[in-house]
Amino acid sequence: MLRVNNIDVYYGEVQALWEVSLQVSEGEYVALLGANGAGKTTTLNTISGLLRPKKGNIEFLGQDLSHVPAYKTAEMGIAHVPEARRLFPEMTVEENLIMGSLPKRAKEKRKESMDWIFTLFPRLKERRHQEAGTLSGGEQQMLAIGRGLMLRPKLLMLDEPSLGLAPFLVDEVFKIIKKINEEGITILLVEQNVMHALNSCTKAYILESGRITLQGRGKDLLSNEHVREAYLGI
Amino acid sequence: MSLFWQTLICGLLLGGVYALIAIGMTLIMGVMKIINLAHGALVMIGMYITYVCFHYWGIDPYIAIFISMPALFFLGCLIQKYSINVLIGKESILPENQVLLTVGIMLVLTETMRLIFGSDYKSVHTSYTGTSFFIGDVSVSIPMAISFVIAMVFTYALHIFLTKTDIGRSIRATAQDKEAAILMGVNTNKITIVTFGLGSALAAAGGTLLVPIYYLFPDIGHAFVAKSFIITILGGMGSTMGALFGGLTLGIAESFGATYISMELKDVVGFVIFIIVLLFLPGGFKSLTKR
Numbered sequence: 199m200l201r202v203n204n205i206d207v208y209y210g211e212v213q214a215l216w217e218v219s220l221q222v223s224e225g226e227y228v229a230l231l232g233a234n235g236a237g238k239t240t241t242l243n244t245i246s247g248l249l250r251p252k253k254g255n256i257e258f259l260g261q262d263l264s265h266v267p268a269y270k271t272a273e274m275g276i277a278h279v280p281e282a283r284r285l286f287p288e289m290t291v292e293e294n295l296i297m298g299s300l301p302k303r304a305k306e307k308r309k310e311s312m313d314w315i316f317t318l319f320p321r322l323k324e325r326r327h328q329e330a331g332t333l334s335g336g337e338q339q340m341l342a343i344g345r346g347l348m349l350r351p352k353l354l355m356l357d358e359p360s361l362g363l364a365p366f367l368v369d370e371v372f373k374i375i376k377k378i379n380e381e382g383i384t385i386l387l388v389e390q391n392v393m394h395a396l397n398s399c400t401k402a403y404i405l406e407s408g409r410i411t412l413q414g415r416g417k418d419l420l421s422n423e424h425v426r427e428a429y430l431g432i
Numbered sequence: 433m434s435l436f437w438q439t440l441i442c443g444l445l446l447g448g449v450y451a452l453i454a455i456g457m458t459l460i461m462g463v464m465k466i467i468n469l470a471h472g473a474l475v476m477i478g479m480y481i482t483y484v485c486f487h488y489w490g491i492d493p494y495i496a497i498f499i500s501m502p503a504l505f506f507l508g509c510l511i512q513k514y515s516i517n518v519l520i521g522k523e524s525i526l527p528e529n530q531v532l533l534t535v536g537i538m539l540v541l542t543e544t545m546r547l548i549f550g551s552d553y554k555s556v557h558t559s560y561t562g563t564s565f566f567i568g569d570v571s572v573s574i575p576m577a578i579s580f581v582i583a584m585v586f587t588y589a590l591h592i593f594l595t596k597t598d599i600g601r602s603i604r605a606t607a608q609d610k611e612a613a614i615l616m617g618v619n620t621n622k623i624t625i626v627t628f629g630l631g632s633a634l635a636a637a638g639g640t641l642l643v644p645i646y647y648l649f650p651d652i653g654h655a656f657v658a659k660s661f662i663i664t665i666l667g668g669m670g671s672t673m674g675a676l677f678g679g680l681t682l683g684i685a686e687s688f689g690a691t692y693i694s695m696e697l698k699d700v701v702g703f704v705i706f707i708i709v710l711l712f713l714p715g716g717f718k719s720l721t722k723r
């Protein structure tokens with residue numbers, strides 16, 4: 199479904215990614231893991247077109263994204279739940295959800311999708327007329343995920359959804375991601391919470407200083423010597 | 433006492449038109465993060481279009497709004513697309529310089545009008561010019577009242593547009609978080625063009641509504657840049673509702689200044705209010721609605 203082929207990405211003169219490649223197949227739950235500054239966000243931003251690779255390319259559903267403007271990737275079915283949530287703070291919960299369903303296909307199902315999201319996150323229903331900026335951290339993350347789901351995406355990319363949340367909420371978020379995946383939505387998850395992610399994903403990539411250093415099934419990486427030492431502290 | 437009410441109503445009515453003009457500037461500021469210093473010149477162009485419509489074709493100023501608004505919408509879109517957005521594409525040019533560009537646009541528009549119409553004052557004389565009606569013993573100017581009502585209708589229509597349509601919501605989203613808006617599928621480049629067009633159309637509407645009340649000349653735009661800027665800051669930058677209250681406040685303040693202090697000092701009163709609000713309410717009126 200998604201193929202990232204040997205991309206090099208720069209910020210001005212400074213290189214952030216070196217020959218990064220990864221594949222996500224339909225229905226998979228793929229995790230991209232790594233320490234702070236490894237290049238995870240850069241990778242997601244390049245997939246959604248906010249950044250352009252200097253070398254290599256990205257294909258989605260067989261189509262080369264090199265010349266697709268960033269705003270069109272949503273229409274193609276990629277929902278990107280960005281780092282730090284990036285909600286529209288002065289819009290209500292409901293308006294934020296509506297903003298997630300602008301492309302034509304998603305717009306047709308707007309009402310239906312909203313009901314679905316309100317059953318997934320009952321808290322959001324209670325707060326639907328409240329401004330997003332006034333929500334708690336956990337509620338904001340739920341809203342960010344909900345806004346992504348409003349697209350009825352083929353691929354849902356999540357950038358550190360557990361960041362800054364209380365431990366019980368972290369469990370909650372991982373449960374919901376699992377549930378979304380089981381409903382048939384392909385997931386590409388970026389996380390620093392390596393333990394949790396490896397436990398729930400089907401496949402994982404480890405990114406270190408802008409390079410993919412390891413890849414494999416989640417369960418296999420859990421028992422990998424290097425992963426255990428560097429990320430799990432065992 | 434009737435002088436007091438007279439002053440209040442007069443200020444309120446004029447303030448409504450100021451608000452409409454300032455909301456246009458606020459919209460552009462929200463999305464582009466720049467002060468559009470050509471805004472007053474756009475008001476002025478709107479006034480000249482109205483003048484021409486009346487003078488050459490006998491079109492009533494209030495009907496001319498249907499000509500001046502689309503014309504300025506189109507002009508605004510062109511300015512954004514072929515001038516400001518071109519500058520944004522250049523990495524070597526600082527974003528602050530977009531403001532300088534708007535000064536350049538202001539000069540071009542002002543001098544073009546001077547070339548065509550000369551520097552002298554113009555005005556239109558309609559059947560309702562100078563007419564008024566009475567509430568008790570307070571006389572209310574009919575053209576001012578009509579202009580106020582139309583300005584409020586447009587303000588309300590804009591509010592509905594911004595909150596109930598996908599394009600309107602996309603404009604607000606782009607103002608609040610441009611990158612997130614792109615991820616939602618918003619073509620933010622197009623949104624900047626539409627927003628500049630819309631802001632210009634509102635400037636034009638304000639200009640047209642002033643024609644039955646005011647006289648016009650090429651440099652009149654400068655006064656409206658200053659007023660719009662004050663109102664935008666008073667309202668809390670980027671807030672439409674804030675700009676509405678800011679506009680009414682400025683109109684009333686100017687009116688009281690003119691009546692009770694002196695005609696020459698009415699603009700000073702506006703600045704004094706501006707400074708007081710900045711001192712005691714740095715976020716503008718918008719911060720009053722926030723807990």
Ligand SMILES: Nc1ncnc2c1ncn2[C@@H]1O[C@H](COP(=O)(O)OP(=O)(O)O)[C@@H](O)[C@H]1O
Pocket residue numbers: 209212214232233234235236237238239240241
């Ligand atoms: N806007 C930027 N400008 C310059 N360098 C950046 C920018 N964003 C990230 N970087 C650099 O790129 C590298 C990867 O960052 P990032 O993708 O944010 O990492 P991660 O998401 O894994 O924490 C880091 O060295 C970071 O300093």
Ligand SMILES: [Mg+2]
Pocket residue numbers: 235238239240281358
């Ligand atoms: Mg990151």
